[in-house]
Amino acid sequence: MAEKVMAKGTEAIAEAAVRAGCRLYFGYPITPQSELTEYMARRMPEKDINGVFLQAESEVAAVNMIYGAGCTGHRVMTSTSSPGFSLMQEGMSYIAGAELPSVFVNVVRGGPGLGDIQPGQCDYFQATKGGGHGDYRLVVYGPESLQEAVELTFKSFDIADKYRTPVLILADGLLGQMMEPVEFPEFNDPKSFADHSGWAMRGTDMKRKPNLVSSFNIDPNGLEEMNHRYQEKYRKIVENEQMFEEYMTEDADYIIVAYGTMGRIAKSVAKEAREKGIKTGVFRPITLWPFPYEPLAKLADKSKMFFAVEMSAGQMVEDVRLAVNGKKPVEFYGRTGGIVPTPNEILSKFMELI
Amino acid sequence: MPYIDKMKGPHALSGKEFTYCPGCHHGIIHRLVAEVIDELGIEGQTMMVAPVGCSVFAYEFFNVDGTVAAHGRAPAVATGIKRAMPDKVVFTYQGDGDLAAIGTAEIIHAANRGEKLTSIFVNNAIYGMTGGQMAPTTLVGMKTTTSPYGRKIENEGQPIHVAEVIKELRGVAYLERTKVDTPQDVIKTKAAIKKAFMAQINGLGFGMVEILSTCPTNWGLSPVESLKWLEENMVPEFPLGVFVDKVGDAK
Secondary structure (H helix, E strand, O other), X not given: OOOEEEEEHHHHHHHHHHHHOOOEEEEOOOOOOHHHHHHHHHHOOOOOOOOEEEEOOOHHHHHHHHHHHHHOOOOXXXXXXXXXXXXXXXXXXXXXXXXXXXXXXXXXXOOOOOOOOOEOOOOHHHHHOOOOOOOOOOEEEOOOOHHHHHHHHHHHHHHXXXXXXEEEEEEEHHHHHOEEEEEOOOOOOHHHOOOOOOOOOOXXXXXXXXXXXXXXXXXXXHHHHHHHHHHHHHHHHHHHOOOEEEEOOOOOXXXXXXXXXXXXXXXXXHHHHHHOOOOEEEEEEOEEEOOOHHHHHHHHOOOOEEEEEEOOOOOHHHHHHHHHOOXXXXXXXXXXXXXXXXXXXXXXXXXXXX | OOHHHHOOOOOOEOOOOOOOOOOOOHHHHHHHHHHHHHHHOOHHHEEEEEOOOHHHHHHHHEOOEEEEOOOOOHHHHHHXXXXXXXXXEEEEEEEHHHHHHHOHHHHHHHHHHOOOOEEEEEEOOEEOOOOOEEOOXXXXXXXXXXXXXXXXXXXXXXXXXXXXXXXXXXXXXXXXXXXXXXXXXXXXXXXXXXXXXXXXXXXXXXXXXXXXXXXXXXXXXXXXXHHHHHHHHHHHXXXXXXXXXXXXXXX
């Protein structure tokens, strides 16, 4: 780890990707993440990086460039914000079906429709339940800080390689636009990357049979076999890749469940609640898919109530309810429209509920 | 050359049997592309992107690494491949529904960027795989399952002339419209395909050949009648010729 530097969220994510070994970036400008695209436009052509930056004609084209570059098995990334991510869903489905390692960033803003450009968490369903057609999943990380965003972005490329899967960093406009000190990891050694030569499109050199990469199989049995393979992979991811943080949950009567920016705010709320003598903790899922159902379910045995807080009308709360499974009440508070609730606002709602 | 060798398929074809209807021109065009790959000695370096449409299986018919893109997106997918591996040869193979309707943005911008790609564009004025619906290239008055009373100018507009649109883009290094309904045209088309690959190999820019083709099944004509229909109706609508040639005659 190097010294701490002051960085903007979108730019910190971009630099983390470069250090992770990403040398192919395709994107289309959209607020509030255009700085990420701009950073890559500056960074990729630099002599020591020697990467590819290409501004696509649309998010539709961008995601298909990711598909193409992903077919070669090299580290590739795009970034966008909510409306752009909607446009990418067709391509995401193809990428998941063709099992192409790739990293996506969605800096979520207020929706639906054109919405606004303020922070939101209203794309949770789209990110975690499959925004495109077909049975597929993305590995979805929800960082709470720029440091965590850097670390998760860095990790995303390894996860994408390991499982041959698209990985999504689900940030929000606040994380994207804020500045705070971060430590960047050292550059990855490309020699350490997974060997994709067995399946990737790189030309046969007349030495092997052609590698065909696709999500296509006209034979129903063949397609079901492919689906079984996807599901087996997802099962492994569920088993091995769940991440979450428990904050002051050991003796907590009340558990606030929140992710990303709201997870960070929830910790302030829990601290203030404890100052009032109310034993409160925070459960913060870091992987939104796979959602850490079991660790959360365990808390249901000893806590009195769960309180999900989101910048949405209530999306992650459905996973909280699945985890808690009726054992304890699950309450919800959310703001929409791109409004970030304050700790005091959440606290007063919380006090009403207990 | 002994007759038996002459009749052998090009090495760049995988040998998998084509799935195309009798009288369809995809088979001829596949073979021409493969012969060009053989003659240029680029098989080991070539990668292809198949479309959605009748030629959705095209990537299984060639002896090169391949993929199939989402409908219309082949030029964007090919761009991603080429940018990742700029020393390789990448081509798309697309029909008129794929390239000239849903994929209009992708083909125009790939051509305009001067992507070092080759696009083989097969124009048969109809949607084949979905069963004979109107294409952007369907002729005025032509009956299809979605223009059962004939294409009307006031409702659907006139057929789009892809080559004439693409020729205005300055990233284009080779562009020709051909047909393959006579032996002479087959020879001409092969030369055009070769040049469209040379445009890419020589780093000059984007190369494309629009090839007028038949669809006997969905036109409701026999293969022989289809050839006549193509000559009498498609050729006057879509004039043949070289639109852009920055490759020149030198090999």
